[in-house]
Amino acid sequence: MQAGTTVKREEITSFDAIVVGSGISGGWAAKELCEKGLKTLVLERGRNVEHIKDYPTANTPVWEFKHRGAIPKKVLDANPIISKAAGYDESTAHFFIKDADHPYIQEKPFAWIRGYQVGGKSLTWGRACARWSEMDFTAPHRYGYGIEWPIGYNDIAPWYSHVEKFIGVCGSSEGITTMPDGEFLPAFELNCVEQHLKEVLADKFNRHYVSGRWAQVTRPNEIQREQHRVCLSRNLCMRGCPYGGYFSSNSSTLPWAEKTGNLTVRPFSVVHSVLYDEQTGKATGVKVIDARTKEETVFHAKIIFLNASALNTNLVLLNSVSGRFPNGLGNDNGLLGKYICFHNYRAGMSGEFDGFEDKYYQVSKPAECIIPNFRNVHEKDTDFVGGYVIFSGGYRERLSDKNIHPAIGASFKEAISEPGKWGAYMYMQGETIPKAGNHVRLSKDRKDEWGIPLLITAVDYDDNDDKMVKDFIAQGKAMLTAAGAKNIVVNENRQPPGLDIHEMGGVRMGKDPRTSLLNGWNQLHHCKNVFVTDGACMTSTGNQSPSILYMAFTARAANYAVEQLKKGAL
Numbered sequence: 099m100q101a102g103t104t105v106k107r108e109e110i111t112s113f114d115a116i117v118v119g120s121g122i123s124g125g126w127a128a129k130e131l132c133e134k135g136l137k138t139l140v141l142e143r144g145r146n147v148e149h150i151k152d153y154p155t156a157n158t159p160v161w162e163f164k165h166r167g168a169i170p171k172k173v174l175d176a177n178p179i180i181s182k183a184a185g186y187d188e189s190t191a192h193f194f195i196k197d198a199d200h201p202y203i204q205e206k207p208f209a210w211i212r213g214y215q216v217g218g219k220s221l222t223w224g225r226a227c228a229r230w231s232e233m234d235f236t237a238p239h240r241y242g243y244g245i246e247w248p249i250g251y252n253d254i255a256p257w258y259s260h261v262e263k264f265i266g267v268c269g270s271s272e273g274i275t276t277m278p279d280g281e282f283l284p285a286f287e288l289n290c291v292e293q294h295l296k297e298v299l300a301d302k303f304n305r306h307y308v309s310g311r312w313a314q315v316t317r318p319n320e321i322q323r324e325q326h327r328v329c330l331s332r333n334l335c336m337r338g339c340p341y342g343g344y345f346s347s348n349s350s351t352l353p354w355a356e357k358t359g360n361l362t363v364r365p366f367s368v369v370h371s372v373l374y375d376e377q378t379g380k381a382t383g384v385k386v387i388d389a390r391t392k393e394e395t396v397f398h399a400k401i402i403f404l405n406a407s408a409l410n411t412n413l414v415l416l417n418s419v420s421g422r423f424p425n426g427l428g429n430d431n432g433l434l435g436k437y438i439c440f441h442n443y444r445a446g447m448s449g450e451f452d453g454f455e456d457k458y459y460q461v462s463k464p465a466e467c468i469i470p471n472f473r474n475v476h477e478k479d480t481d482f483v484g485g486y487v488i489f490s491g492g493y494r495e496r497l498s499d500k501n502i503h504p505a506i507g508a509s510f511k512e513a514i515s516e517p518g519k520w521g522a523y524m525y526m527q528g529e530t531i532p533k534a535g536n537h538v539r540l541s542k543d544r545k546d547e548w549g550i551p552l553l554i555t556a557v558d559y560d561d562n563d564d565k566m567v568k569d570f571i572a573q574g575k576a577m578l579t580a581a582g583a584k585n586i587v588v589n590e591n592r593q594p595p596g597l598d599i600h601e602m603g604g605v606r607m608g609k610d611p612r613t614s615l616l617n618g619w620n621q622l623h624h625c626k627n628v629f630v631t632d633g634a635c636m637t638s639t640g641n642q643s644p645s646i647l648y649m650a651f652t653a654r655a656a657n658y659a660v661e662q663l664k665k666g667a668l
Contacts, residue, residue, distance in 0.1 A: 109395070113139040113362070114663075116384055116399040118369050118414065121218025123632045123648040124405035125347030125355075126261070130656035131403075132360040136663075139397055140352075141367040143389055143406075144195075144214030147221070149348040153338030155189045163188045182597055183211045185222050185336040193221050193336070201552060203541055208555040209596035210409060216365055217348040218407065219599065222336045225313040225344050226643035227267045228468060228487070229258050229278045233475055234640035241474070243483045243531045243562075244638045248609045248618035251278070257650035265345035265649070266322045268465065269311035276485075277306075277470040277642065283316045285309035286331075286463045290454045291492030291520050295467075298581040305472050305577075307490070312465035313345040313646070325350055331461035344464065366390055368548045371418040372402060372427050372628060380627045380668075381427070387548045401627045401659050401668055404605075405652070408438075408633035409538055412604040413553045415630075416540050428605075428615055428622035435539050437532040437606055438557050439639045441598040442486070445567045445590045446525030447574050449583030451492075454520045458494060466491045469524070469577075471641045473569070482565035484529030485641045488574065492522045522583065526570040529641045531562055532603055557595045600644055602636035620655040627668045629655050 114136035117127045124140060131138045146152075160167050167188045174181045177197045186194055195212045202210055213219045232251040238244025255278070262281040269282040286309050288296060296307040314329040315322050322328070327342030327349060335344045342349035355361040366389040373396065375382045383398035404411045412435050418427035426434045471485035495518030536558065540551035571588055578586055595601075608614020611623040620635055622628045631652040633644060640647075662668045 110362070111396065112398045113137045114399060115139070115401045115403065116141065116397055117403045117405055118384065119218060119405035119407060119410070119632065120216045120347055120352065120363065121405065121407060122220045122223065122347065122645050123652045124218065124403070125220060125351035126649045126652040127403040127405055127631065127656050128355040128361055129351040130653050131660065132355040132358040134657070134660040135360065136660065137360050138355070138362070139399065140361065140363045141369055141384070141386060141397070142216050142218070142363065142365045143368045144216065144218075144365060146363070146365040147215045147217050147348060149342070149353065150340045153340055154192065155337045156334065156340050158189065160189075179209050180211060182209055182593070183599065184224070184597070189334075190222060190336045193338070200546065203544065203552050203554040205554050205556040206558045207594035208557050209594050210555065210601075211596060211599045212407070216352070216363060217346055220346040221338055221348065223645055224643065225335065225464070226310060226466075226468075226489070227262070227313050227646040228311045228470075228642040229280055230254075230640045230642050230647055231276045231278055233276060234638075234642065237474065237484070238532070238638040241478055241483050245606075245608050245610075245613050247637050248607050248614075253618070254647070254650050254654065257654040258646065260653055261646060261649045263319070264321055265313055265350060266315035266318065266327065267311055267646070268309075268314050268316040270309055272306060272308050274306050274308070274470050276472070276475055277311075277468070280311060282311070283319065286312075286314075286316065286465045288467065289459045289492050290457045291451055291522050292467050292490075294454075295490065295492065295522060295577070295581050299469065299577060302580050303577060306470050308468055308470075310465045310468045310489070314464055315343055325354065329464065331463055333462040333464040335464050368550070369406065369414050370394075370548070370550055371414060372404075374418065374420045374422060374427060374625065376420065376422045379625070381625055389548070392548065400663060401629065403652070403656070404628065404630045404634070405632045408601045408604060409553060409555070411630055411632055411634040412538050413540070413550070415605060417550060423624075427628065428624045430624055431612055431615075433534070433606075433613070434615060435604045436534045436537040437603045438536045438538055438601065439530045439532045439603045439636070440557065440595045441600040441639060442528030442530055442559070442563050442566060443526065443598045444563070444592060445570050445588065446523060447571070447578065447586055447588040448521055448523040449578045449586040451520040451522065451581075451583055458517060480565070480569060482562045482569065483531065484562065484566065486526045486528035486566060486570055487641050488524050488526055488570070490522060490524045492520060494518065494520050522578065522581075524574045524578065526567070526574075527598070527641060527643070528563065528566045528570070529639050531560065532606070532638055533560070538604060559595065600633070600639070602633040602639055602644065605630045605634040606637045607635050608637060619658045620651055629659060631655050
């Protein structure tokens with residue numbers, strides 16, 4: 099061989115397992131499969147992001163940003179969708195895609211928020227981790243607005259514990275029926291206004307007001323210490339945390355999987371479709387298009403986990419056509435892409451409080467408080483179905499409520515450093531009804547730059563959502579007023595679905611293959627070696643945040659898949 103000659107190493111294309119997507123659920127699939135000894139390939143359509151190394155703004159003071167954290171008008175005009183996302187600003191924009199990066203067709207207004215990089219949206223998620231209750235699983239079927247879940251709370255509870263112990267979830271045990279307790283690290287302390295709200299709601303409404311169950315490592319246990327993770331309450335989470343203070347795939351599950359020696363992560367890998375063998379009745383692998391070169395590669399595996407995020411998982415399955423499945427993999431009943439649902443975030447409010455002026459807080463805590471659902475719990479008690487939780491917090495204004503005139507000098511600086519009044523806010527997260535009319539499908543004539551049909555979104559609110567918003571506004575105002583709040587301001591924003599970033603469904607679980615795509619183990623009914631454990635698998639939305647449920651589903655399904663593989667059933 100001549101000096102300077104390089105030989106291109108042949109890429110390995112066969113694995114025991116393939117995981118599509120590296121975000122919250124994909125990272126968990128990788129961890130569980132690798133720990134069980136499976137050589138696992140994780141495919142990520144975006145760039146590589148390494149923990150600590152690729153968090154460029156993690157320690158940047160706000161005054162060092164060119165626009166002090168704000169997004170310039172030119173960028174806003176070019177990105178009318180992604181710029182509306184919660185947490186999107188000058189310090190975090192590198193973890194969100196640009197609108198032009200991956201177009202889609204909005205048949206009805208829908209804001210599809212995406213983060214294409216290793217770690218996905220686990221770098222920018224809200225981190226709320228309350229468990230679903232048994233009522234969340236049973237209410238849709240009991241009240242007639244959804245099909246029956248194939249599993250219940252008791253099936254998933256051990257896996258909630260499995261996940262909580264590993265990622266670190268802070269919270270306080272309260273014995274609340276609609277929000278079960280978990281394996282908690284110490285909760286964040288309530289500030290004085292939050293404590294006041296807790297007392298008023300308990301006394302006058304018989305409702306709970308508690309510190310949120312959040313994926314923040316307040317006091318690391320042994321397994322979080324092994325991950326070198328602790329929260330310093332900087333509340334800069336969405337920039338990427340160099341201390342691993344909140345759970346992300348990058349700081350937790352992917353490094354854990356990597357140390358087994360069984361993990362391969364391949365960024366810039368756009369998954370075109372899952373390949374199906376009609377002779378064996380199984381999937382054989384996936385077709386991948388390199389995001390930069392457009393080169394096609396086929397990767398083979400015994401089992402495949404789809405964790406590309408709900409809508410992208412629907413897109414991949416709809417595009418996975420064969421002689422056996424001309425309308426998408428596993429889609430015998432024609433329901434693939436249907437029953438897309440989301441969370442209703444349309445209303446919030448805030449009010450001012452007199453008093454408490456001798457008190458302040460020491461840290462900017464990265465967790466909110468929660469008022470668990472109190473609607474339609476044991477019986478239908480409203481003119482709408484489903485329930486809602488309320489996120490809330492107390493705060494003190496940074497500027498004094500005094501009339502400060504423009505000035506310069508020490509007296510001005512002293513005046514503006516005085517804290518102002520205390521206030522509190524509330525906003526809703528409401529359950530929505532799964533409906534066949536709320537769907538996604540593939541365009542018949544428009545494709546993206548990788549030759550994949552564009553996704554069409556047709557998702558909207560309904561009358562039930564309007565009634566729920568009305569009820570939240572009435573109840574929220576009543577609670578704040580009872581606590582002594584003044585100048586209550588209500589905001590009903592009518593934001594399009596999608597900005598909740600909790601899209602769910604399209605590949606829903608169920609007992610009956612005629613009405614669902616997945617069984618109780620998250621397997622496709624008609625292709626048993628393909629598992630879907632991201633938001634696409636959801637049968638209904640519940641009212642609690644879903645991300646930790648995806649993690650629990652994933653851990654449960656991955657362990658089941660390995661057992662079945664060892665038995666020769668896959």
